[in-house]
Amino acid sequence: MPLVWGVPQDYARVFGVVSRQGAKQFSMRLCCDCLIPSHWHLCVWPRQGQGEDVFAFMLWLTLTHTRRRFESGFHPC
Secondary structure, eight states: OOOSOSSTTHHHHHHHHHHHHHHHHTTEEEEEEEEETTEEEEEEEEOTTOTTHHHHHHHHHHHHHHHHHHHTTOOOO
């Protein structure tokens, strides 16, 4: 199974920066996360009237994380 992260330090550093940027941009509250070498789990709580933005937030988070990882030279395969 391909890894999402390059080294363990990336768990908090890279994903934390990207998820906080997205949460601010899409008015999401990040309740908790669970970062695993091959994937992640998030518990988000949209601000009042922002429920439809959960999909947009997750799409943005996934694409932005992937793009930044590949731009940094990390290739899991």
